[in-house]
Amino acid sequence: MQIRFALALIALFTGSMVFAQDLGQRPDLGADDLARVRAVTAPTTDFSRAETFETNPAGKGTTRFSPNQDAFSHFLDNLDFAQEEQFKLGNALFRKIWVSSPSSTQASDGLGPLFNARGCQSCHIKDGRGHPPFAGQAENVSMFLRLSVPPGEDDTRLALDGVVAGEVGDPVYGTQLQDFAVPGLPAEGRMVIDYTPVPVTLGDGTAVELRAPSYVVADLAYGPLADDVMLSPRIANPMIGLGLVEAIPPQDILLNADPDDVDGDGISGRANWTIDPETGAVALGRFGWKAGMASIRSQSAAAFAGDIGISTPLVDLPHGDCTERQSQCLALPTGVQPRLGASEAPDPVLDLVTFYAQTLGVPARRGVDDPQVLAGKAAFYGAGCARCHAPKFVTSRDAANPAVRFQLIWPYSDFLLHDMGEGLADHRPEGQAGGLEWRTPPLWGIGLTQTVSGHSFFLHDGRARNLTEAILWHGGEAQPSRDAFAAMSAKQREDLLVFLQSL
């Protein structure tokens, strides 16, 4: 949690030497502006009133529509008309249903052969948070299982400066379980979730029942999974504000890193360095449940390939996640039409979808001046939540898109990895992230989850059925904050939840 400890990274990553000189500095700002940024992003100590601009989580891009089901689907408020067009084209492609090859609509085929979804919106419903299947819901949407095995001698993953990108997939099933397939091909299997009740008693005697999930794969169609396979369930993340997160200078994220907890506060904060497939350079991971992706474009391309089975100029896998051991899958036709482009989703599809994901706005806060919200905010800070759920950043003045330049944003995340304890662990490393670690998820918009998505399931696998359960699942580095919450009076807990609902 202190500046100097990011120095430890430098020894590991010579490719990132830029950070050695610039630690605490920013290449986009002079000394005066930097001082202003540091002052405005310092955590508040005054809970008697709302902070200036606190109603605007996305700065000038904050959206001001009614907080209804569409609240996450609006573009940044400061786009120009031409950008609005790019957003809308991207939105249409985000909603688009891809079909299997061959098809009469050749610009729209290439689905699968194995897939989890036929389109982006299938999982990112209303651009909101995914969920485990509802009771009585047969089909599984907006959640899947990641698969991998420990790397062996013949690890062929991309490596640079001590950074290894990605994971080693199951030799047969690849890096995720696809529960759908095109006609004539069996789906890989289906995820089965079993929940065990976990009773918890809070400090004031209130009883809460958590549910601990366990996962198995049923109906495996291609033989057994590897003996040492590791499963990691993932729900779809909300899409709001991603372009602003991308515009946070890495230097400012690393300010909060303290990988060896040298300051002894019990909180590490580790960067998940990865290799950007576009530049081939080491880059700071900041997207996904384990911060495994450095850019929205690479995240989008990976999702096109892994989730939908659509190749893009960035990830040239027309057969998606089919492995060499799935020969029937590899023998099926792809949707590549040379006259339309070299991949199933030729330019400008990936560009437009990326732009869409980069320009979804964040709704304005509600009730920032409400006394109960302010009391809850004080409780949030008092319990230490804000140490990882870092309230504020100022984006780079050099960001490519003017709409996300130099904005004061309020994501409530440090975008770093933390040991969250055994209870939440998936025991499946991803890049530099360990099996106990998760990226601090942003909290902006969390109070609109029920409104937008019609549920209140939280955490990486949606096991928490409300915010109280989500907080009580925090362990590891967050155990003291969790315990502080559990020890609060009912009134204080309610205040804190009301604050979260105002985000």
Add this chain to the structure above:
Amino acid sequence: MLSIGRRTLRGFALTLVLSVAPVAVQAQAPSDAGVLETYADIALAGYEDALMTAQTLDAAIDALIATPSAQTMTAAREAWKAARLPYQQTEAFRFGNPIVDEWEGRVNAWPLDEGLIDYVAAGYGTESDSNALYVANVIANADIIIDGAQVDASDITPALLQQELQEAAGVESNVATGYHAIEFLLWGQDLNGTGPGAGERPFTDYSTAEHAERRAAYLKAASTLLVSDLTEMVANWQADGAARQALPELGLSAILTGMGSLSYGELAGERMKLGLLLHDPEEEHDCFSDNTHISHAQDALGIQNVYLGRYVRVDGTVVEGPALSDLVAAKDPALDAEIQGLLADTLAKMDVMVKRAQTLEAYDQQIGEGNEEGNAVVQAAIDGLIAQTRGIERAVALLELSGVTIEDSDSLSDPDAVFE
């Protein structure tokens, strides 16, 4: 009479500017309040016309249901087409007014997975993981399951459509209400691909076919809702209506945002460019009726209406008054003339597309892959819309409007504006 005088003056100013460029004749500028009043009056008249034509449509639907025949079916289709004319012109009010934008999905949502509503052809497919209700076919099924919960659809009522089916399960293509749901029930699927022809639903769907009664109940429920939704929007623009009351705060930027957003992102982009990109006949706004060309052209006309402050009602009478055009002309007559020219140019290009649709090939054929001539006609209209948006942006700069969604990097870096 006054308006003729103004127009003459602008023409005079344009001549001057063209011949002796630096000389600018300043017209008398109307007040912002006066311009906004005209704008609200046009909105009121437009929604009143949309309501009146929807009521005519509702009566035609009653006649179709009472006496199903080729004649009553055709009459209902003609009434639907007539209802589209005034409604599409009101789309210029959508993006500048949050009240309209948030309401719009109830009446004009698109595209839709029509299998939610009624039977579909085999080629439509039977499943979509993104939409569990892809072939729910409410008309044939009194019991449906939404997100795991049983929904009683034994009585098809406006409430069922609006509260249970519209955007069911959070899927935007579950469109249960509005013009396009009615369009589907009057025409059926257009199974001609990029070949000629629209949907060909037989009138017997309302007499001897299976589930005819439930189909009629659905059609009537959707029509009833269209009338009540438009009634609500008319009220919003009356003297004490919420949309009119909100205008002083929104200011002139409501007009310009509406013009620019509809021109560029919505019409040129999502409704036209996407279809050209994908060459997909499904990417057509009025895909069942093959009425897309009319819808697009009426959108462009609506944009011109709000700029010129002049709307020709369905009955031929004219609503007009002080206009945005006058405000721009008072500061920069050349720019006003240029914007007027750009708007007229777009309409001319839309007209080429409309004529082509009426005489040679429908809009969905024009966007077909390999149809270079048809593609070029659509692209020309897109180019016109984009060009007029550039003019609108210059008007925004000229009038120094803050609320319009145009920012430059300088203002973001302005020390006084920072972090807002």
